[in-house]
Amino acid sequence: MPKALNLEELKSKANDIRKLIVRCTTAAGSGHPSSSLSATDVVTALYFGGFMKYNPQQPRDPDRDRFILSKGHACPVLYSAMAEAGYFSVDDIMTLRKLGSPWEGHPNMRRLPGIEASTGSLGQGLSIGIGHALAGRLDKKSYHVYVMLGDGETGEGQVWEAFAAAEKYRLNNLTAIVDRNGYQQTGATKDVLDMGDLAGKIASFGWNVQTINGNKMDEVVHALEKARAVKDQPTAIVANTKKGFGILPVLETTGDLNYHGKPLSKELAEKALALLSQTN
Amino acid sequence: MYLGELSGLKLGPAPRDAFGDAFKELGKTNPLLVTVDGDVGNSTRTEPFALAYPDRGFNVGIAESNMVSIAGGLAACGKIPIVASFACFLMDNAFDQIRMSVAFPQMNVKMVGSHTGISIGEDGPSQMGIEDVALACSLPGVVVIVPSDAATTRAATAAMIEHVGPTYLRVGRGKLAEIHAPGVKFQIGKAIQVRDGSDVTIVANGLMVAAAVDAATLLAKDGVKARVLDMHTIKPIDAEALAAAAKETGAIVVAEEHLHHGGLGSVVAQVTAAAHPVPMEFVNVGDTYAESGDPDGLLKKYDLTAEHVVRAARRAIQRKAS
Numbered sequence: 001m002p003k004a005l006n007l008e009e010l011k012s013k014a015n016d017i018r019k020l021i022v023r024c025t026t027a028a029g030s031g032h033p034s035s036s037l038s039a040t041d042v043v044t045a046l047y048f049g050g051f052m053k054y055n056p057q058q059p060r061d062p063d064r065d066r067f068i069l070s071k072g073h074a075c076p077v078l079y080s081a082m083a084e085a086g087y088f089s090v091d092d093i094m095t096l097r098k099l100g101s102p103w104e105g106h107p108n109m110r111r112l113p114g115i116e117a118s119t120g121s122l123g124q125g126l127s128i129g130i131g132h133a134l135a136g137r138l139d140k141k142s143y144h145v146y147v148m149l150g151d152g153e154t155g156e157g158q159v160w161e162a163f164a165a166a167e168k169y170r171l172n173n174l175t176a177i178v179d180r181n182g183y184q185q186t187g188a189t190k191d192v193l194d195m196g197d198l199a200g201k202i203a204s205f206g207w208n209v210q211t212i213n214g215n216k217m218d219e220v221v222h223a224l225e226k227a228r229a230v231k232d233q234p235t236a237i238v239a240n241t242k243k244g245f246g247i248l249p250v251l252e253t254t255g256d257l258n259y260h261g262k263p264l265s266k267e268l269a270e271k272a273l274a275l276l277s278q279t280n
Numbered sequence: 281m282y283l284g285e286l287s288g289l290k291l292g293p294a295p296r297d298a299f300g301d302a303f304k305e306l307g308k309t310n311p312l313l314v315t316v317d318g319d320v321g322n323s324t325r326t327e328p329f330a331l332a333y334p335d336r337g338f339n340v341g342i343a344e345s346n347m348v349s350i351a352g353g354l355a356a357c358g359k360i361p362i363v364a365s366f367a368c369f370l371m372d373n374a375f376d377q378i379r380m381s382v383a384f385p386q387m388n389v390k391m392v393g394s395h396t397g398i399s400i401g402e403d404g405p406s407q408m409g410i411e412d413v414a415l416a417c418s419l420p421g422v423v424v425i426v427p428s429d430a431a432t433t434r435a436a437t438a439a440m441i442e443h444v445g446p447t448y449l450r451v452g453r454g455k456l457a458e459i460h461a462p463g464v465k466f467q468i469g470k471a472i473q474v475r476d477g478s479d480v481t482i483v484a485n486g487l488m489v490a491a492a493v494d495a496a497t498l499l500a501k502d503g504v505k506a507r508v509l510d511m512h513t514i515k516p517i518d519a520e521a522l523a524a525a526a527k528e529t530g531a532i533v534v535a536e537e538h539l540h541h542g543g544l545g546s547v548v549a550q551v552t553a554a555a556h557p558v559p560m561e562f563v564n565v566g567d568t569y570a571e572s573g574d575p576d577g578l579l580k581k582y583d584l585t586a587e588h589v590v591r592a593a594r595r596a597i598q599r600k601a602s
């Protein structure tokens with residue numbers, strides 16, 4: 001289990017990861033930086049806040065905790081966190097999306113040890129996580145399973161089938177985090193498919209639910225601590241975030257606050273990196 | 281270098297753009313047309329229609345199963361729904377809904393799958409529609425169309441809307457060479473002969489028609505005369521054109537941007553085996569998932585170039601002799 005960073009260190013780590021996200025997607029010339037940036041604080045806390053036990057040298061250790069990125073298009077945040085954690089190098093992830101590179105446009109578990117699920121078709125990660133959680137119970141293992149979903153992704157019926165099943169089995173070894181950034185591909189979630197009281201809906205499925213500001217590291221850490229303490233229920237964290245968090249002033253200049261599925265130009269990336277350097 | 285360039289073909293619009301334009305245009309005169317989107321209308325190009333006729337565009341969010349069954353309900357009430365997503369999310373994700381809400385009750389739903397094949401490139405295998413044709417062809421009573429360029433995509437869009445019954449139209453993401461003249465005569469189930477020849481027939485659809493034309497150009501340099509058939513409709517297949525090709529050229533190559541099993545190759549092989557067996561060779565993605573990468577690099581790595589078609593044609597011709 002890697003050493004847990006303190007709050008200030010976690011913030012700085014999140015910032016480093018944000019820089020990598022901007023760099024690797026701009027180098028690739030395609031990808032989903034804004035979807036990755038909203039999720040960065042949660043992913044950083046999971047990998048570096050002492051919540052997940054893992055060993056980059058033994059990515060298949062049966063006792064490891066699992067993180068499944070159900071919103072697979074945000075894999076630049078996962079690749080960047082894993083590079084920082086020592087699974088592979090920063091140079092490696094700069095080959096993102098290039099022919100021959102296992103750092104594909106969406107996570108491919110067959111090519112990259114440490115990736116727990118091949119995702120990219122939205123809606124399936126929570127169910128896969130239930131499979132891991134049920135297996136952990138059968139094998140009398142104490143590992144924990146974390147799944148991150150997008151808010152648009154909760155439009156998939158399968159997500160709700162999974163919410164129901166996890167409650168049936170009272171999976172206290174499962175935590176779902178919804179990255180509620182308010183946007184999906186074609187617009188704001190409130191215009192495309194408004195889930196309204198998302199927290200209330202998940203709670204009505206029998207889950208323990210917390211709602212936090214998912215771009216505030218102290219709130220993220222606190223919520224993950226509380227989730228671990230819940231003993232007889234699965235926990236969901238509705239993380240209210242901003243798509244593109246960390247470089248919002250740069251995205252504002254483009255007039256597109258969703259900025260879905262496109263990399264920053266070289267010029268914008270430089271501005272974004274300069275901004276992130278100031279924050280450090 | 282794009283497919284078809286070698287043969288002097290001009291680069292035209294992407295099939296998805298041609299589809300989007302034609303659909304919006306047809307919406308003007310056909311008030312029955314509606315569209316159901318799953319949060320990807322700006323990718324599939326149903327968005328221009330939905331913006332032009334907002335009361336006839338429904339975006340139900342990232343929920344393909346729901347989207348398809350809603351289309352089934354709209355069709356039951358006499359509407360003509362165009363339901364579109366990435367081919368993999370439409371066909372693969374909502375397959376049982378397609379079976380029960382569209383195919384089994386023979387609803388007049390027009391399914392359109394974009395982002396087909398491996399040539400979508402960098403997004404990688406999870407977004408690549410390479411099983412879609414096999415799935416669509418497996419469904420009784422569903423017409424399956426894979427156009428090769430902008431002109432035939434426009435024509436196919438109109439033809440599928442005119443056709444009464446469920447259809448599947450496959451529209452690729454990237455720009456393709458112009459194989460056909462604008463206003464080309466297009467009929468569901470009727471292949472278009474693009475080149476005549478007597479030594480071998482290359483049966484192709486989608487982006488592989490341009491590769492087939494290039495292959496014919498290359499083969500001609502060695503005096504080999506290849507016939508090229510644009511088999512835009514896989515179901516119902518043009519059995520007559522295939523039987524004639526088998527008899528007159530004695531060898532067939534099938535080229536498609538799809539998995540080996542269940543696509544155009546399988547259908548052509550079944551028909552040819554029954555009508556007039558001849559040596560056949562297949563050019564396709566194979567029995568594998570691909571990977572992320574640039575479209576050209578991927579087409580080369582996964583054997584989808586004019587050179588691969590040429591080699592397959594030579595093998596088929598050689599087998600004729602033995």
Ligand SMILES: Cc1ncc(C[n+]2csc(CCOP(=O)(O)OP(=O)(O)O)c2C)c(N)n1
Nearest residue numbers: 035120121122150151152153183184185319
């Ligand atoms: C099943 C499925 N349908 C459609 C898509 C295309 N798609 C990719 S990302 C995206 C929007 C996702 O929105 P959200 O879950 O809110 O994630 P965000 O990017 O906002 O973090 C869509 C529709 C997909 N990947 N999978």
Ligand SMILES: [Mg+2]
Nearest residue numbers: 151152181183
């Ligand atoms: Mg979102």
